[in-house]
Amino acid sequence: MLFRRAVLAGLSALALLPLAANATDLPDLGGKTVVVVTENAYPPLQFVDPKSGQQIGWEYDAMNEIAKRLNFTVEYQNTSWDAMIQAVSDNQFQIGMTGITIKEDRKEKVDFSEPYMRSEQFMLVRGDESRFTDGKSFAEFEDGLVGAQPGTTPFYTAVYEILDGNEQNPRIKLFETFGATVQALKTGDVDVVLTDGTAGKGYVDASNGGLKLVGGPLGSEDFGFIFPKGSELVAPVNAAIAAMKADGTIETLNKKWFLDYKMGE
Structure with missing residues (x-):
């Protein structure tokens, strides 16, 4: 709520x-x-x-x-x-x-x-995720991988707001579509996907508990x-x-x- x-x-x-x-x-x-x-x-x-x-x-x-x-x-x-x-x-x-x-x-x-529309970035993770709960703890979880499309707001937020500012950071796995990043999250190939709250809510509602949003907003953006x-x-x-x-x-x-x-x- x-x-x-x-x-x-x-x-x-x-x-x-x-x-x-x-x-x-x-x-x-x-x-x-x-x-x-x-x-x-x-x-x-x-x-x-x-x-x-x-x-x-x-x-x-x-x-x-x-x-x-x-x-x-x-x-x-x-x-x-x-x-x-x-x-x-x-x-x-x-x-x-x-x-x-x-x-x-x-x-x-x-x-x-x-x-x-104005939206905010959130962390989308699997429903049973317990190894991290926000951007800071994810950054400290060195084995954690994030999926993103290159050149998008989620990509730059992951690079500069969560990780170390290196756009070639190997912890970022690149995909051609946003849907592909979510599929990789579901299958365990990555551990988090950043998304605005609107899209994130849609995926969570459709997942029957398989996905959830964690942490607070990581910044706002205007569409x-x-x-x-x-x-x-x-x-x-x-x-x-x-x-x-x-x-x-x-x-x-x-x-x-x-x-x-x-x-x-």
Whole structure:
């Protein structure tokens, strides 16, 4: 219960934009097609439903609502995380969404929307883990391995907040997708995965006790959609995000995906 309150507190704290008066004030994009790319590997933000095979999640619901309010048609495509930012920068796609942390170095390649969510990093471990309970004790547990995708916030948090600042530290095992890091955790190939609280909660809820979160938050991060530099879509999308915060739509999505929805049910 405490963790749920912490998640909601982090999400509700993100009332950072000037509030749009109502949806009628929003730009009309005339039904144009906008290509949006995602990875489908970061539940509950975006993933493939194991039962239906459909692409679902918080970001799909949010983007579909933005498209409705701005009058554009979404064409979804998929790519890997390590290719996404460069691909959007190269104008292969018009918007990217996959829980992308807003960072200054990334702003050199792409434009970001205003933040639509704030999240915190937590340690995801197996349900029977007792050898460490937080970042400090994990660092002291010299045999402990952490799984991460290179170039992601969890990777840099592991390197600089938990371990010794060496990006080549052999205690970090690299994987192509976030889902692969969780699978490696389940099979015992690594001992911890760092994740924001939203995704972590989804995996814990689906694990039937096989996974748990330990320790306190390891720092906060703001998520935004990405666009090619100079994109004319940034301002309309920002206006739609502001309107969705003002009328409670963002809060409704948070409740749907972070409290009511159970992965795999």
